[in-house]
Amino acid sequence: MRRGAAPGGPGRTGRHVVIVGAGPAGFAAADWALAAGARVTLVDLADRPGGQYHRRPPGAPGPPSFERRRARVLAHPRCAWRSRTAVWALEQRDGDGDGGAGLPPLVHTLHGPADAADRPRAVLAPDALVLAPGAHDRVLPFPGWELPGVVTAGAAQALAKGQRVAVGRRVVVAGTGPFLLPVAASLLAAGARVREVCEANGAGTLAAGWSHRPWQLAAAGGKAAELLRHTALLARHRVPFRTGRTVVEARGEGRVEEVVTAALRPDWSVVPGSRRTLSTDAVCVGHGFTPQLELPLAAGCALDGGFVAVDGAQRAGAPGVFAAGEITGVAGAPAARAEGALAGWCAAGGDPAAPVLAPLRRARDQGRRFARRLARAHPVGAEWPGWLREDTVVCRCETARYGALCAAAADPASGDPRVGKLATRAGLGPCQARICGPAVAELTARLRGQAPPTDWTPHRRPIAQPIRLGELARPARSTRDAEQEEHDPHAPHGEHDPHGEHGEHGGRGQRT
Amino acid sequence: MSGGITLLVDGEPVTGAPGQSVAAVLVAAGRPGGVFCGMGVCFGCLVTVNGERDVRACLRDAGDGDVVGTQPREPS
Numbered sequence: 309m310r311r312g313a314a315p316g317g318p319g320r321t322g323r324h325v326v327i328v329g330a331g332p333a334g335f336a337a338a339d340w341a342l343a344a345g346a347r348v349t350l351v352d353l354a355d356r357p358g359g360q361y362h363r364r365p366p367g368a369p370g371p372p373s374f375e376r377r378r379a380r381v382l383a384h385p386r387c388a389w390r391s392r393t394a395v396w397a398l399e400q401r402d403g404d405g406d407g408g409a410g411l412p413p414l415v416h417t418l419h420g421p422a423d424a425a426d427r428p429r430a431v432l433a434p435d436a437l438v439l440a441p442g443a444h445d446r447v448l449p450f451p452g453w454e455l456p457g458v459v460t461a462g463a464a465q466a467l468a469k470g471q472r473v474a475v476g477r478r479v480v481v482a483g484t485g486p487f488l489l490p491v492a493a494s495l496l497a498a499g500a501r502v503r504e505v506c507e508a509n510g511a512g513t514l515a516a517g518w519s520h521r522p523w524q525l526a527a528a529g530g531k532a533a534e535l536l537r538h539t540a541l542l543a544r545h546r547v548p549f550r551t552g553r554t555v556v557e558a559r560g561e562g563r564v565e566e567v568v569t570a571a572l573r574p575d576w577s578v579v580p581g582s583r584r585t586l587s588t589d590a591v592c593v594g595h596g597f598t599p600q601l602e603l604p605l606a607a608g609c610a611l612d613g614g615f616v617a618v619d620g621a622q623r624a625g626a627p628g629v630f631a632a633g634e635i636t637g638v639a640g641a642p643a644a645r646a647e648g649a650l651a652g653w654c655a656a657g658g659d660p661a662a663p664v665l666a667p668l669r670r671a672r673d674q675g676r677r678f679a680r681r682l683a684r685a686h687p688v689g690a691e692w693p694g695w696l697r698e699d700t701v702v703c704r705c706e707t708a709r710y711g712a713l714c715a716a717a718a719d720p721a722s723g724d725p726r727v728g729k730l731a732t733r734a735g736l737g738p739c740q741a742r743i744c745g746p747a748v749a750e751l752t753a754r755l756r757g758q759a760p761p762t763d764w765t766p767h768r769r770p771i772a773q774p775i776r777l778g779e780l781a782r783p784a785r786s787t788r789d790a791e792q793e794e795h796d797p798h799a800p801h802g803e804h805d806p807h808g809e810h811g812e813h814g815g816r817g818q819r820t
Numbered sequence: 821m822s823g824g825i826t827l828l829v830d831g832e833p834v835t836g837a838p839g840q841s842v843a844a845v846l847v848a849a850g851r852p853g854g855v856f857c858g859m860g861v862c863f864g865c866l867v868t869v870n871g872e873r874d875v876r877a878c879l880r881d882a883g884d885g886d887v888v889g890t891q892p893r894e895p896s
Contacts (some may be wrong), residue, residue: 332871353860353879360859366838369838388831388867421879421881422876423874423875424872424874424875434846444857444861445857456852456853456855457852457853458856459856459858460856460858460861460862461859462857462858463855463856463858463859465858466845466858466859466878467843467844467858470841470844470872471839471841471848472837473840473847473848475847475852563852590852600861609850633827704860704862705863705864706895721885738863738866739862739864743856743857743861743862774874
């Protein structure tokens with residue numbers, strides 16, 4: 309059996325496994341759930357599998373192992389690939405009478421171009437649910453970060469790799485984490501000039517974290533080699549890589565035109581006299597990743613330290629619900645694939661003690677160790693709030709500024725966090741605190757003289773993806789119809805529609 | 821250029837490539853607007869596409885002839 313591939317094999321367990329997210333974790337889950345004999349519905353917002361990790365221009369092939377997996381999974385007779393499908397809610401089933409007890413929630417979906425009108429709804433009723441929705445960039449606020457042209461490191465990567473578009477012509481990359489290097493490399497490949505890469509943590513912190521328990525690094529050899537390649541590329545292009553330095557301000561009229569960088573002490577306070585101005589037309593910032601927790605919370609999963617807590621079989625604490633990938637811990641694609649495989653196999657009813665799972669558990673554990681190494685080498689320093697000014701935007705959606713946060717914290721009436729939220733509006737905008745939540749929680753705690761939260765749980769978001777009233781008002785396809793259509797290759801939805809004849813593109817098939 | 825697509829953005833023609841998202845077309849044309857996360861979580865890139873309001877430009881594929889209207893945030 310080829311390393312990493314699911315075992316071929318007989319036997320149908322007859323279970324229906326729904327997998328949300330077709331990135332490395334979810335895609336692996338589909339592969340192994342199929343191998344264990346389940347029928348699988350794989351759901352993703354994008355029009356092709358791979359998630360953020362495997363972003364590439366349309367038509368361009370991915371790595372060979374990914375393409376082999378794609379061929380196995382998408383063409384499998386027991387697999388329904390629901391692309392361009394948003395999961396907008398999970399609904400707990402009743403325990404009474406209809407056998408809902410012990411089953412995972414119903415999965416409410418919308419299918420069609422992103423945020424279109426009149427998308428059809430379908431409800432899935434799985435026997436087991438695997439959640440692998442991934443993570444998104446975490447960005448700490450700084451003066452001017454709301455200017456056009458300031459984007460996350462992930463956005464720069466997605467545009468460069470997925471669309472062959474460079475976010476600017478003279479780009480600065482800043483933040484912390486090994487992700488900054490591949491982003492700079494992708495920008496160079498897309499034709500941008502990268503003016504500087506600024507890693508906020510100093511050489512001492514980086515060296516101590518990376519070289520911790522060096523015997524474990526050998527096992528992470530692949531990752532280390534990849535990072536060395538990126539470093540070599542930057543050197544060839546004469547891109548300065550500065551440690552202990554970050555962007556503390558973006559300035560410009562209508563678009564970012566220059567940044568101010570400053571040297572940082574290990575606690576991320578600014579070294580006086582170290583500020584320098586750099587002209588730029590795009591800034592890519594990343595301070596690690598935040599897991600997307602609204603679906604796990606809605607499913608009733610247990611959380612630990614800001615991530616979904618899972619057992620050895622990737623069970624997530626709610627009946628019939630499994631979790632895999634970045635939501636259990638930011639540990640990179642190899643760990644995500646291993647977790648996904650375990651989750652898919654076990655969700656499908658495969659034997660959790662099967663010997664074929666042992667290499668997966670080793671890969672997962674190795675990934676987790678790597679994640680701890682990252683955390684040690686790339687911490688977020690406690691004194692980042694020192695970069696903020698009264699007028700610094702902390703909530704982008706509502707343009708809520710740091711001064712308002714300070715005022716609310718000083719007001720005894722807003723002792724309750726929800727009152728404070730109403731006073732400042734921070735977190736109440738369309739993104740529902742996905743972007744500002746952790747930062748606002750930390751700032752508010754510090755302003756009140758409390759210890760910053762060690763982890764941050766978002767408030768529940770019962771509507772996980774936007775749905776229009778008109779879409780909500782129309783009845784969903786019944787669960788039975790939805791399941792029947794999934795496995796009918798001639799049904800009008802999903803990937804069995806190569807000529808787009810069935811209203812998938814905007815405008816066609818809509819009522820006027 | 822064969823295969824290129826043309827969008828009308830706030831009344832002006834903007835060219836792009838097939839398979840690009842609306843956000844990619846806008847960014848490539850020097851109009852980054854509210855694009856921030858590039859993956860649909862920040863809701864900063866909302867545009868109107870062919871009459872549909874509040875579409876995340878980073879998630880929507882651009883089609884030839886699409887009429888795109890930017891949705892500036894209200895000043896506060």
